[in-house]
């Protein structure tokens with residue numbers, strides 16, 4: 087099977103590059119090889135390659151900058167996924183795409199199911215929701231996997247930021263009123279790959295039968311503050327930390343251009359039941375990611 091991966095150098099894309107060769111012959115692209123804000127370039131590449139599976143790990147993920155770069159965020163998060171879904175249908179490819187807990191406003195007070203009403207508070211969430219809608223309109227065999235608080239041990243992830251702050255500051259303040267589920271990029275790629283491998287024999291038909299939106303995150307939920315505490319506790323080079331105290335703060339103490347939902351944890355029961363998989367608790371996964 088030919089596989090086309092967009093966004094190969096992102097947190098998730100990087101992990102997919104390690105896993106996908108087990109499933110088939112992979113063409114993995116980064117921005118320099120194909121700019122997904124160019125719809126014609128997407129169409130041309132898919133027509134040329136005629137893959138059996140397309141995975142979109144690319145996205146405009148700068149939540150605050152999305153408030154300014156609305157047009158670009160819309161192209162990347164809303165229009166491109168629609169074109170990918172349409173082209174997937176044309177060439178008979180299964181299509182996997184990722185969305186976000188930020189399609190919700192966080193005011194429900196309990197974990198969100200797929201059937202709950204969306205109401206994004208910021209442009210990032212709006213553009214991702216429009217991407218979901220465009221895929222549903224144009225696609226046939228697709229999985230839209232909504233996830234949250236994706237981290238890796240590479241680049242500028244929250245885990246690496248907390249580790250960096252702990253080496254520069256004696257006191258840290260982290261918000262404790264934002265609650266969701268930390269999700270290791272590797273787990274996300276692995277779980278997705280399990281699903282694809284399980285249905286590989288007749289992938290298009292199998293995914294077609296299960297097409298839709300699913301919630302897929304690390305198990306359980308927590309606040310950013312507690313997440314940061316666990317990051318410090320799992321730090322394999324703890325002697326390098328100079329931090330002495332970590333204090334809970336309110337989102338109001340750290341005004342940002344984009345408003346974030348406060349309680350946006352997702353209920354992943356549908357995914358677990360439909361695909362017969364169990365999503366490991368975020369704490370266990372974090373420990374594995376940092377010390378394994």
Ligand SMILES: NC(=O)c1ccc[n+]([C@@H]2O[C@H](COP(=O)([O-])OP(=O)(O)OC[C@H]3O[C@@H](n4cnc5c(N)ncnc54)[C@H](OP(=O)(O)O)[C@@H]3O)[C@@H](O)[C@H]2O)c1
Nearest residue numbers: 093095096097098117121122144145147184186233235236
């Ligand atoms: N990160 C989170 O906390 C989070 C939370 C919920 C949902 N999600 C969703 O999960 C998925 C994976 O997220 P992630 O954290 O792995 O994202 P990421 O690390 O920011 O990676 C996104 C990738 O997309 C690429 N990209 C951006 N614009 C592009 C363009 N015009 N053409 C081609 N490539 C482009 C980026 O390339 P450059 O490196 O060149 O910019 C980067 O490699 C996304 O759909 C995201 O919306 C993420």
